[in-house]
Amino acid sequence: MTAPLEVSNVKKTYTSPKLGAVDAVKGVSFEIRPGEIYGLLGPNGAGKTTLISMITTLENPSEGDIKVFGESTQTNSAFTKKQIGVVPQEIVTQGFFNLVEILQFHSGYYGVWNNKERIDYLLKRLGLWEHKHKLVKQLSGGMKRRLMIAKALVHKPKLLLLDEPTAGVDLELRTSLWEFVRDLQKEGISILLTTHYLQEAEALCERVGIISKGSLVFNGETQGIIRKLTRRTVEMDLKSIPNWTLPEGVQLLGQRENRVTFSTPSEMSVGALLAGLSIPSDLLLDLKTREGSLEEAFLNVVQKGASL
Ligand SMILES: Nc1ncnc2c1ncn2[C@@H]1O[C@H](COP(=O)(O)OP(=O)(O)OP(=O)(O)O)[C@@H](O)[C@H]1O
Ligand SMILES: [Mg+2]
Structure with missing residues (x-):
């Protein structure tokens, strides 16, 4: 079975006139296996979001190769975008539309029309049903984050990238999101999760990678690292x-x-x-x-x- 994600020797150097060259990712390799939840962990500035930006083709790797379901993200970005759903770390708020409209537009972006059934399902599943006629600016932070998750899932992606999905989310919602992520896994979706909540990674991820200053310093079974280092x-x-x-x-x-x-x-x-x-x-x-x-x-x- 083709790996949902293969990252091979990927490097990313950002260059800007003011900062010069910043080596954000320094030769990282790992893969996500079919149907697994893989945790990418690391302190602030380690390179996690940069990796996600390269997987989603928002940024190009300076070196190395990324494959999504066997296809290179750089040579076949249209294929990649269809397979992937992404919940970005930063919440983007569009003020003029309500939740239903936003999810309809977003489905249209993927060429999916008449997506009412899927949208209704996601609104209900994520506890947003009673808020569906609100504008984004009328939502709380936790609701906005749930909307981002609904957006990432409208086109039924096979690989879901979650960049700190539970940051700033209350305990109750966090546990319901964990349950949701496990349900998605049962549906066969493979998931890349970045988080600063180590308990979350321990509960959800069979394997984790630890990235520090742009380098992957560990990649393997969660229980293996616990046994080895504690x-x-x-x-x-x-x-x-x-x-x-x-x-x-x-x-x-x-x-x-x-x-x-x-x-x-x-x-x-x-x-x-x-x-x-x-x-x-x-x-x-x-x-x-x-x-x-x-x-x-x-x-x-x-x-x-x-x-x-
Ligand atoms: N557009 C950019 N231009 C220059 N440097 C950048 C850019 N984006 C990120 N960086 C730098 O790249 C490094 C990695 O940042 P990145 O956002 O990938 O970290 P992260 O692991 O996601 O951190 P966090 O846990 O805080 O979200 C940091 O040193 C950051 O300052
Ligand atoms: Mg980040």
Whole structure:
């Protein structure tokens, strides 16, 4: 099956008289597999929106190649535009039209006429039905963002690019958007998501890429990066504290009376920890573990420069 998106050695240098040359993307490669939600993560200015602008053909890569469903975006941009739906990071507000009109115009832009059924479905699905006769300027920020999502989906794209779709969105709406994104995935749509909410990426994305200063520093399974770059915390309540020698890789984080907390490599099993500490099972009253998160892994890569 053809990959919905293949980005190969893509570079982007912006040049302007005032700023000179800015290397925004420095040789990035990754692909999105059919039906997956792929998370592109990175701090402000890392190059995420620049990559999305190149995928949507708004910007040309300075070097490298981007393929959407097997076709080069540069040589076949009409094909690319049909396959892709994009929710841009910046909300654009058109003041003079209501939601229905905007979605009709947008369908027309893709050559889709008589799109009422699809438009009604999207308005209902995104909780905009009762607002459909409002002008954009009469919408709240969260409603505007939902309208952007409806716009991106009018022509039933097969690849959806979401550039921070939940920025500034309240908790309830955020969780309903997650559900919606999962439903889109079930319909077979492949999704590229950029977000600063690491919890969101952890919940939605099987694979993530971490981009820092224009370079992709990680690309792979979300759980893989968590395992590799974070540790597990194990808290035990013991009847009494035996003498132990800490096994290799295990740290004692704290001890208060008979409650002890250890940090262990995430691949070390609890059984191996107990055996390594020589704690007999009848001494153990209770045990809790906490796995590392994508947020911890991300901070380790981006701030502390952990190597992968
Ligand atoms: N049109 C432009 N001309 C010159 N430099 C630009 C232009 N657009 C972006 N840049 C620069 O390219 C770099 C990457 O910006 P980009 O918008 O891709 O980052 P981002 O990862 O999307 O960040 P954020 O999380 O803040 O949205 C930044 O240094 C930015 O200043
Ligand atoms: Mg951006």
